[in-house]
Amino acid sequence: MKFSENWLRQWTNPEWDANELAEALSLAGLEVDAVEPVAGQFSHVVVAHVVSMEKHPDADKLNVTQVDVGQSELVQIVCGAKNVAPGQKVCCAMVGAVLPGDFKIKKAKLRGVPSNGMLCGASEIGLPDDGVDGLHLLPSDAPIGMDVRDYLDLNDTSLDVDLTPNRADCFSVLGIARDVHAISAAPFKVPFVExxxxxxxxxxxxxxxxxxxxxxxxxxxxxxxxxxxxATPVWMKQRLERSGLRPLSLTVDITNYVLLEMGQPMHAFDLAKLQGTVQVRMAQAGEKLITLDEKEITLKEGTLVIADDSGVIALAGVMGGLSTSVTDATSAIFFECAHFAPLAITGKARAYGLHTDSSMRFERGVDPMLPERALNRALSLLLEIAGGEVSQISAHISDEYMPSVAQITLREQTLVEKLGVAVPAETVEAIFERLGFSVVRIADGWLLTAPSYRFDMQIEMDLVEEIGRVYGYNNLPEDPVMAPITLRELPESEQELMALKIALVQNGYNEVVTYSFVEEKKQIALAPDLPYVLLQNPISEDMKAMRTTLFPGLLQSIAYNQNRQQGRVRVFESGLVFYKNDQEATGATQVPMLAAAIVGxxxxxxxxxxxxNADFFDLKGDVETLLRMSHQLGKIRFEACRNPALHPGQSASLMKDGKEVGVIGQLHPQLLKTMGVSGTVFMFQIRQDALMTMDVPAAQGISKFPEVQRDLAFVVEQSLPVQQLLDAVHVESEILRNVEIFDIYRGQGVEPNQKSVALTLKLQHQERTLEDAEVEALVARILQVAKDTVNAQLR
Known part of the structure; x- marks a missing residue:
């Protein structure tokens, strides 16, 4: 919210300068981002009247003017501006004037002709660019000889306040003035007759x-x-410009002025262009509207519109239509001023690629009692400036749907507990009265009724916050916080996520944090079978779906790096994925995941x-490192799978207790272009809960008896996953300690459709030396089980 300091001081005028005012607002929760003078520093510049003008005798581009500056004699000034002409009112820097940049005006001769001053353009006196190539022209009724700083009210500053979403009541000079009045206790008055x-x-x-x-x-x-x-008066133009708006025409300027002054959006239609009844209704799918900025939009069902018998003429609470716009030829208008429910407007402007001051206010909330005051203010300004006649005001009010004011109890004890200071009761009551609350003293505190414009007041803590910010956070005592901190014990069976992250970082990965909402097209491409949640009010069209996998963000990070000549990329992310679930209060089941991707x-x-280049087994090794840290490697099986996001020949599911807890594999080649990446990308994703629970190691003595090893080479079908052979070999035995693969062979001596898998069996007993008979018996049993289970033959 940007506004003029002098405009604010017409409502309430505390004894603070601009910087003190900005600091007080910031400390009260209305953070001031900028305090800027509205014009540069200059002096001795007055309103002048150009009486006559002649061509310079020795310069084609110069003119010799005689200027009335309110003194007994005319002043001769040589001027090179293209637009200078007799009869104009202009800004004249007198001899001795100092312009921005410490530029001093002295008597001079230009091509032999004396010049006693300077006629100025807007930029030469530090005013905003007026779009004129030449002198800054003043209205014909500007008083000759008056200081331009006084005439244009240039001893002013522009304040820019960054409002939090809950303070929509301060989207106006009126709203800011109410808060300044509450903070400073300076008198508050409406500067015009209502x-x-x-x-x-x-x-x-x-x-x-x-x-x-x-x-x-x-x-x-x-x-x-x-x-x-x-024409729009100079004072109104100045206030609009100092609030960041460009003056356009009288009717538009008045609606914008009242918007800034009181916070109520309104709209004016050309009466001659209206056809039949003005209706407030929902749009029908497919209806079209050409907005004031000449953009054609196709409306969707559920969009609130203003229409007449010809069709839609405005997007309610957002922007009017071009077909009924007011022009310079308009001689009669229909003024509308309404209160729209925030939920009826929220997201509609963004959905159609629009953003207006009206939608910004209606989305956050506007005082429901304000339309009558604002409409009367706009009508008063219009009649005062341009004359005319006003009809009766047609009012359509549905009391049952009007917002109700909140009644909240504030307990004295709560105030002391939360602020740490006993604020005197009379101070509390005075603060709430200045804030516009109705105050009733009760046994243990106060019963407070919020004003209609404070729709952010809902619970007791809202009231505590109001006292804190108005009383002044700087006035609260600096008492040490007596809050014992008890560190949560981390059970030995619980793995720390940070430890897993550190392991990945030590292995060359970089952590990324990406948005939880992704492009719907990419969401469908990577996980077409998973139900996902669509946002009703997305930031943009390519961020409308809640992710069901972490892969879109990782791939976006890879694409970003590859576009900047980074060929080797290793990234990981921990975060939530969201599966649509109407049974949940939030509409989605949230699952913490850990994922990574490598390329190059x-x-x-x-x-x-x-x-x-990195391959599948490089990434699989990193996954096994994480599983080994959590002592889960023996419980996780890698099983071949078909995942829409992954290459069908290089992908696997991570299975635990018969359930899939993750996937690993190569990004499907058909998705490279869709995801904007190049090269061979390998990715994995695993549920965090599969990694966070560890098996607690149990101490066991090292056997002092010798270990026996047996090497067995099995011939199996080429298509048989080695894991199935390992499962078959791992028979129950008290002496079988481990089974390791040491060779896989294909070639001479082995049929083309088969392969040889060589295993090392490590056998040992904890309390005695093994006998040959029991070793051979176990080997025979393993051979028989392998043959029966996977048809493995000893080579």
Whole structure:
């Protein structure tokens, strides 16, 4: 919210300078981002009247002017501006004036002709660019000889306040002034006379509100007979410009002015362009509207619109339509001023690629009692400046849908506990009265009724916060916090996520944090079978789906790095994925995941070895490292799978107790272009709960008896996963300690459709030396089980 300091001081004028005012607002929760003067520093610049002008005798581009500056004699000034002409009112820097940049004006001769001053353009006196190539022209009624700083009210500053979403009541000078009054206790007054402007003639426009829940209050009236050529006053233009708005035309400027002054959006339609009844209704799918910025939009069902018999003429609470816009030829208007429910407007502007001051306010909430005051203020300004006649105000109000004011109890004890100081009761009551609350003293505190514009007041802590910020956080005692801190014990059976992250970092990975909402097209491409949640109010069209996998963010990070000539990328992320579930209160089941992706060389190139690209087994080794840290490697099986995101020949499911807890594999080649990546990308994703529970190691003595090893080479079908052979070999035995693969062979001596898998069996007893007979018996049993289970033959 940007506004003029002088404008604010018409409402309330504390004894603070601009910087003190900014600091007080910031400490009260209304953070001031900038305090800027509205013009550069200059002096001795006055309003001047160009009486006459002649061509310079020795310069084609210079003119010799005689200027009236309010003194007894005319002043001769040589001027090179293209737009100088007799009869103009301009800004004149007198001899002795100092302009921005410490530029001093002295008597001079230009090509032999004396010049006693300088006629100035906007930029030369530090004003915003007025778009004129030449002098900054003043209105014809500007008083000659008056200091330009006083005439243009340039001893002013512009304050820019960054409002939090809950303080929509401060999206106006009125709202800011109420808070300044509460903070400073300076008097507060409305700087204009508020009166009922309704005329005696009925409103000629019929109004129908078909959606009273979305629009519980709709006011409208007709203004006719005003001067369409009337210009916006200088003071109004200045306040608009200092609030960041560009003056356009009188009607538009008045609606923008009241928007900034009181916080109420409103709209004016050209009466001659309206057809039939003005309706507040929901749009029908496929209806079209050309907005004021000449953008054609196709409306969706559920969008609140203003329409007449010809169709939609405005997007309610967002922007008007071009077909009924007010122009310089408009001689009669239909003024509307309404209260729209925030939920009826939220997200609609963004959904159509629009963003307006009106939608920003209606989305956050507008005082439901404000439309009458704001409409009367706008009508008063219009009649004062351009004349005309006003009809009766047609009001459509649905009391059952109007927001109710909140009544909240504040206990004295709560105030002491939360603020750490006993604020005197009279101070508490004075603060709430200045904030506009109705205060009733009760036994243990106060019963407070919030004003209609403080719709953010809901619970007792809201009231505590109000006292804290107005009383002043700097005034609260600096007492040490007596809060015992008990560190949570980490059971030995619980793995720390940070330890897993550190392991990945030590292995060359970099952690990334990506958005939880992703592009719907990529979501479907990577996980077409998983139900996902669509956001009703997405940041943008490519961030509308809640992710069901961490892969989109990882692939986006890889694409970002590859686009910047980074060929070797290793990234990981821990975060939530969201599966649509209507049974949950949030509409989704949230599952913590850990995922990673690699592409490019397995290691940085070196002089001593040839670089190679990372493959499936490099990533599988990193996954096994994480599983080994959690003592879960023996419980996790890697089983071949078909995953839409992964290459069908290089992908596996991570299975634990018969359930899939993760996947690993190569990104499907058909998805490279969709994801914007290149090369061979390998990825894994695993549920965090599969890694976070560890088996607690049990101490066991080392056997002092010798270990026996037996090497067995099995011939099996080429397609048989080695894991199945290992499962078959791991028979129950008190002496079988471990089974390791030491060779896989294909070639001469082995049938083309078969392979040889060589295993080492490690046998040992804890309390005695093994006998040959029992070793041979176990080997025979293993051979028989392997043959029966997977048809493995001893080579």
């Amino acid at each position: 009166c009922e402007m309704a005329g005696s003639e009925p409103c000629s426009v019929a109004i129908q509100v078909a959606e009273p829940k979305a629009c519980p209050k709709y006011l409208g009236c007709v203004v006719s007979g005003f001067n369409p050529q009337a 060389p397995v290691a940085a190139s070196g002089w001593d070895e040839k670089s190679r």
